[in-house]
Amino acid sequence: MNEELVQKIWQKEGLAENIREHCRTVEKAALELANRLTQKGVKVNLDFVKYGALLHDIGRARDHSVRQGITGYEILQNYSVPEEIRKIAKYHVGAGITKEETLALKIEPVQDLLPVTVEEKIVSYGDNLVAGQKILSFQETLHAFEQKFGLKSGTVERLKLEHRELESFVTRDEMHELEKKAIEKGLSIEKLMENAGKEIARITNEFFPVIRRNVVCFAGPGNNGGDALVAARYFKSLGAKVSIVLLVQPQTWEAKMNLKRAQNDGIEIKDLESTSGEIVVDGIFGTGVRGEIGEPFASAIRKLNEFEIKVAIDVPSGLNPDSGEEKNVVVNTDLVICLGRFKKGLIGKFQLGRVQIADIGV
Ligand SMILES: NC(=O)C1=CN([C@@H]2O[C@H](COP(=O)(O)OP(=O)(O)OC[C@H]3O[C@@H](n4cnc5c(N)ncnc54)[C@H](O)[C@@H]3O)[C@@H](O)[C@H]2O)[C@@H](O)CC1
Numbered sequence: 001m002n003e004e005l006v007q008k009i010w011q012k013e014g015l016a017e018n019i020r021e022h023c024r025t026v027e028k029a030a031l032e033l034a035n036r037l038t039q040k041g042v043k044v045n046l047d048f049v050k051y052g053a054l055l056h057d058i059g060r061a062r063d064h065s066v067r068q069g070i071t072g073y074e075i076l077q078n079y080s081v082p083e084e085i086r087k088i089a090k091y092h093v094g095a096g097i098t099k100e101e102t103l104a105l106k107i108e109p110v111q112d113l114l115p116v117t118v119e120e121k122i123v124s125y126g127d128n129l130v131a132g133q134k135i136l137s138f139q140e141t142l143h144a145f146e147q148k149f150g151l152k153s154g155t156v157e158r159l160k161l162e163h164r165e166l167e168s169f170v171t172r173d174e175m176h177e178l179e180k181k182a183i184e185k186g187l188s189i190e191k192l193m194e195n196a197g198k199e200i201a202r203i204t205n206e207f208f209p210v211i212r213r214n215v216v217c218f219a220g221p222g223n224n225g226g227d228a229l230v231a232a233r234y235f236k237s238l239g240a241k242v243s244i245v246l247l248v249q250p251q252t253w254e255a256k257m258n259l260k261r262a263q264n265d266g267i268e269i270k271d272l273e274s275t276s277g278e279i280v281v282d283g284i285f286g287t288g289v290r291g292e293i294g295e296p297f298a299s300a301i302r303k304l305n306e307f308e309i310k311v312a313i314d315v316p317s318g319l320n321p322d323s324g325e326e327k328n329v330v331v332n333t334d335l336v337i338c339l340g341r342f343k344k345g346l347i348g349k350f351q352l353g354r355v356q357i358a359d360i361g362v
């Protein structure tokens with residue numbers, strides 16, 4: 001891939017001059033963001049970002065509808081452009097488009113058009129920040145999006161998620177600092193854990209209604225397990241049939257306390273072997289995971305992966321929260337609910353929207 005090929009494609013497809021200029025501005029915004037991420041140790045392919053930005057609007061040579069991303073993808077199939085760059089064009093429109101929205105907008109074929117990789121998200125987000133030839137701040141962009149799409153629209157929600165993933169993520173240590181500051185301000189781990197459990201149940205229920213369904217909460221030794229024990233109580237109050245799989249006795253005071261509360265609430269504790277259900281909540285390990293995963297945790301992760309719907313608390317167990325490296329076993333999650341902030345190790349790993357952020361007060 002090189003500049004010459006970009007020029008050739010622009011020329012051959014007859015892309016209007018003002019759109020070419022717009023693409024140059026998006027290239028600038030996207031590369032600035034990509035460089036900031038690289039400096040923070042996030043792996044980004046700068047070529048994909050550069051050429052993806054330059055070609056993201058190629059569909060507009062023929063198509064000015066919301067389908068232009070797919071049209072662009074189709075155009076780029078006629079050239080020797082890497083698939084990673086074609087997909088940047090395909091998924092850049094708005095802050096991505098969901099399958100349901102493609103149906104409503106009559107975009108065919110009906111499908112999710114949501115960015116996944118870090119490069120796809122950078123170009124989609126960079127494009128959103130550009131108004132005409134100007135690069136706006138996130139706040140200015142958010143305001144404009146709220147005016148255009150409505151405060152509670154899916155597009156505005158996804159723009160915020162792009163911002164949280166690309167511009168306000170944290171490492172394990174940074175999260176620890178935020179937690180300390182919250183405690184100095186008068187919050188406690190107990191309160192943060194209560195907030196976390198409540199939000200996990202609420203957000204899960206929004207994606208996968210839990211009423212009358214079997215929800216199994218897997219709890220590991222630390223505070224990630226504590227969150228799962230709190231969530232169990234809230235799932236019950238939402239009408240789910242809840243049980244807990246306790247892999248080891250809780251190790252922290254807050255988790256121990258919440259085990260008692262769950263038991264007092266009449267929630268059943270089940271063995272790993274006898275458990276089954278539809279929705280499973282992964283509270284095995286969060287940001288405190290270290291080294292390889294041994295027993296009984298490795299078997300628990302394998303068992304958990306057999307459930308139909310898998311929701312991870314904070315980080316899928318088995319994933320390094322800073323580097324994103326996968327350990328010997330890892331939870332294949334459908335939805336991750338990050339507590340307080342997006343965790344660095346998850347950048348570029350999930351389709352936009354599949355990582356939600358729970359506000360816990362930090
Ligand atoms: N940071 C915050 O503000 C908050 C964090 N909370 C939760 O707390 C979590 C972090 O809690 P913890 O620091 O207790 O950590 P974890 O719950 O992630 O796990 C730590 C525990 O697992 C054990 N462990 C780690 N790696 C292991 C391995 N490979 N094999 C076997 N055992 C292993 C450790 O010995 C320790 O007992 C977060 O991910 C989040 O879910 C919430 O409770 C609310 C607030």
Ligand SMILES: [K+]
Nearest residue numbers: 282285313315
């Ligand atoms: K987890």
